[in-house]
Amino acid sequence: MEPGDHLFRREAGRMVATLTRVFGVHNLALAEDVVQDAFCRALEVWKFRGVPDNPSAWLLATAKNRAFDVLRRQRTARTFAPELGRLLDSEWTFVPAVEELFTANAIKDDLLRMMFSCCQPRLAEEAQVALILNILCGFSVNEIASAFVSSHAAIEKRITRAKKLLAASKRLFDVAAPAEFAARLPAVHRALYLLFNEGYHGASAETTVRAELCHEAMRLASLLLEHPLGATPATYALSALMCLNAARLPARVNAAGDLTSLFDQDRSLWDGKLATEGIRLLELAATGTELSEYHIEAAIASVHARAARADETDWAAIISLYDTLMSVQPSPVVALNRAIAVAQHEGPERGLDAIGAIENRDRLASYPFYPAALGELELRGGRYNTARKHFGAALALARSPMEQRFLEQRVGACERGDPPQPAILEPATHLKREMRT
Amino acid sequence: MSEFTFLFRGSDPTAQSPEEMQKSMQKWLAWFKELGEKGHIKYPGHPLERTGKVVRGKQKSVHDGPFAEAKDIVNGFTLIEARDLAQAAEISKGCPIFDVGGSVEVRPIRVLDM
Numbered sequence: 001m002e003p004g005d006h007l008f009r010r011e012a013g014r015m016v017a018t019l020t021r022v023f024g025v026h027n028l029a030l031a032e033d034v035v036q037d038a039f040c041r042a043l044e045v046w047k048f049r050g051v052p053d054n055p056s057a058w059l060l061a062t063a064k065n066r067a068f069d070v071l072r073r074q075r076t077a078r079t080f081a082p083e084l085g086r087l088l089d090s091e092w093t094f095v096p097a098v099e100e101l102f103t104a105n106a107i108k109d110d111l112l113r114m115m116f117s118c119c120q121p122r123l124a125e126e127a128q129v130a131l132i133l134n135i136l137c138g139f140s141v142n143e144i145a146s147a148f149v150s151s152h153a154a155i156e157k158r159i160t161r162a163k164k165l166l167a168a169s170k171r172l173f174d175v176a177a178p179a180e181f182a183a184r185l186p187a188v189h190r191a192l193y194l195l196f197n198e199g200y201h202g203a204s205a206e207t208t209v210r211a212e213l214c215h216e217a218m219r220l221a222s223l224l225l226e227h228p229l230g231a232t233p234a235t236y237a238l239s240a241l242m243c244l245n246a247a248r249l250p251a252r253v254n255a256a257g258d259l260t261s262l263f264d265q266d267r268s269l270w271d272g273k274l275a276t277e278g279i280r281l282l283e284l285a286a287t288g289t290e291l292s293e294y295h296i297e298a299a300i301a302s303v304h305a306r307a308a309r310a311d312e313t314d315w316a317a318i319i320s321l322y323d324t325l326m327s328v329q330p331s332p333v334v335a336l337n338r339a340i341a342v343a344q345h346e347g348p349e350r351g352l353d354a355i356g357a358i359e360n361r362d363r364l365a366s367y368p369f370y371p372a373a374l375g376e377l378e379l380r381g382g383r384y385n386t387a388r389k390h391f392g393a394a395l396a397l398a399r400s401p402m403e404q405r406f407l408e409q410r411v412g413a414c415e416r417g418d419p420p421q422p423a424i425l426e427p428a429t430h431l432k433r434e435m436r437t
Numbered sequence: 438m439s440e441f442t443f444l445f446r447g448s449d450p451t452a453q454s455p456e457e458m459q460k461s462m463q464k465w466l467a468w469f470k471e472l473g474e475k476g477h478i479k480y481p482g483h484p485l486e487r488t489g490k491v492v493r494g495k496q497k498s499v500h501d502g503p504f505a506e507a508k509d510i511v512n513g514f515t516l517i518e519a520r521d522l523a524q525a526a527e528i529s530k531g532c533p534i535f536d537v538g539g540s541v542e543v544r545p546i547r548v549l550d551m
Contacts, residue, residue: 008455039458044484047465048513140454 006212008039010219011056012138015063017110021101021172022067024081025117028135028167034070038062064102068095082171109175111136111223112230116173117166119187127162128191129198134159137216147209148198149400181229188224189238189294192217196242200249204400207253214249218242236285237294243278244301247271259406263310275305296325315345332363340373348380368397372407379414388414440479440546441517441525445532447508447539464533472517477528482515508538516546 012035019031038059052058071080075088087097100106118131130148133139139147145155175181199213221239224230251265260266282298300321307313322338335358343351355361355374364370375390391411398404453461472478487510491502503510519525522545529541 006456006459008459012455039455043458043462043465044512047462047469048481048484048515050469051466138455140456143454143456 006138007055008042009138011059012039013114013136014056014107014111015060016135017114018060018101018107019063019067020114021106021110022081022084022098023070024079024083025169025172026167027078027080028163030070034063034066037066060102060107064098067098071098108223108226111220112175112227113172115220115223116175116181116184116188117169118162119184119191120166120169120173121187122165123162125191125194127158128187129194130155130158131162131166132191132195132220133213133216136220143209146206147204147213148202149204175227175229178229185224185230185232185234189234189292192221192224193238193241193294195220196245200245207257211249214242214246218246233285233288233290234292234294236281237292237298240278240281240285241294241298241301243274243281244298244305247274247278247305253402257402258409259402262304265310267308267310270305278302278305291324291328293325293329296321296328300325313344315341319345330359332358332360333367335359336364336370336373343377343380348377351377352381366397368394368399368403368407370394371397372410375410375414379410384414384417438518439521439525439548441519441522442544442546443482443515443517443525443529443532444511444542444544445513445515445534445539446511446542447534447537461533461537464536468531468533471531472528477517477519479516479518482513484513485511487512508540511542517543 015035015038016028016031019034020028023031041062042055042059046052046055071088071094072091075094080088084094084097087093101110114136115132118135119128123131130144133144133147134141141156141159142152144150144159145152148155173180173184196214196217199210199215199217202210202213204210218239221235221242224235225239247270248262248265250271251267251269252260254260254266278298279302282295282302285295285298300318303314303317303321318341319338322334322341325334326338336355339351339354339358342354352374355377358364361370371390372394375387375394378390379387388411391407391414395404395407395411398407469478469481488501489503491500492498493500517525517528519528522543525543525545529543532541534541
């Protein structure tokens with residue numbers, strides 16, 4: 001087991017999902033206890049005896065044996081999974097039934113079942129994301145709170161409430177019903193997209209934490225791709241988008257821990273393998289008639305990925321893609337991104353005009369990238385005082401020490417009257433809803 | 438070289454996240470590896486279940502137990518080789534159990550004078 005390998009975390013999701021299938025969703029807490037118990041046993045035994053050759057199988061077998069114990073002791077007193085029904089009535093039937101649920105393919109389906117169950121419409125999106133991180137990715141309340149830069153109490157409340165709601169549902173989501181699967185899929189896409197963005201644009205100052213969130217979102221998206229009903233063009237597009245953006249992660253923060261704008265990034269640090277995989281997935285997404293926002297965003301990311309240097313970027317293509325995105329999913333943030341591309345292509349004055357034309361600009365009021373973009377374009381136009389004011393406003397809205405340092409540098413550039421350099425941060429394409437506290 | 442047992446008392450807290458538990462285990466593995474490489478491990482030993490039976494008295498009555506406080510329960514042992522008691526105690530200081538409020542009891546194995 002390598003130090004960077006999150007074996008326990010990954011196995012936690014598989015085990016909870018499978019045990020919840022065995023015990024029933026109303027016994028989610030029992031499933032979590034059994035998993036905790038399996039980890040305790042692993043900790044105790046492995047530290048004396050070393051890690052077994054197949055640690056995943058060891059953990060799973062331990063969880064399964066504990067499940068048998070629980071079923072034997074409590075099957076008369078407690079109701080378990082309604083799906084198992086009469087199979088639980090005797091040892092003859094429940095042993096093979098549970099063995100069947102612990103096979104590799106069944107576990108894959110269990111993960112999907114849990115993922116879809118977490119994305120139920122009665123839960124707010126941020127609760128869905130927190131629940132997925134907790135149950136499927138094995139993140140503790142503390143770890144989620146630190147990743148979201150939120151308080152422990154707020155996250156704990158959100159997760160407890162969400163689990164109560166989940167446990168109160170009669171059964172887990174049925175991933176074998178095509179119509180229901182298709183109806184729930186967009187919500188699952190959205191939750192994974194938000195999870196990825198939390199890692200990519202989020203407020204946590206720790207790059208490792210943020211990269212982990214991105215990788216978790218990518219891992220869950222690849223599970224969708226492995227399911228015949230999940231491998232839709234939109235899923236391919238979402239996976240492509242994640243790969244193409246994640247390819248840039250190594251260059252987003254420089255050695256000093258400062259955010260680096262898309263224009264200043266050392267592109268040799270970009271992960272070429274991930275970028276190639278992203279482009280391959282984007283090609284696979286180009287089937288059928290569905291054009292999702294993920295298709296367009298992935299296409300934009302692929303234009304950046306194809307430019308070896310920032311000044312080789314095909315801005316005309318990017319503007320046209322943002323035009324399409326505006327027609328699919330109009331929002332002031334998308335319009336802001338488009339305006340930045342216009343500024344790159346046609347100069348800062350045209351960029352400012354485009355920002356001035358954004359409808360519902362007031363919705364960008366608390367978004368630091370909005371005044372930062374204005375500041376940058378004013379700076380490029382040589383109007384240092386106006387630029388400084390905008391950067392000052394952005395600084396007041398900064399959500400993390402990294403953003404703060406970046407904007408302080410820009411304020412400094414205005415005060416010194418530095419010759420303008422393109423340094424626009426890469427804004428998120430969607431405004432993240434502020435996490436409720 | 439003399440032989441010693443390390444008796445590990447106090448278990449790892451259970452309210453840990455999977456990530457923390459994995460890190461904790463990796464610390465133990467690293468410590469054991471280091472001891473092994475320096476030739477201090479005579480026998481890696483075993484973890485012990487938390488509960489069992491305690492048999493007591495002339496009546497040999499059998500009780501569930503031990504009902505000690507969690508921090509006092511022995512949950513594993515290892516046989517160590519060291520120069521002397523002082524060195525064995527020094528070696529024990531690397532044990533990750535101290536991070537979670539546990540203790541290591543270092544006991545020399547009595548040598549039989551023939």
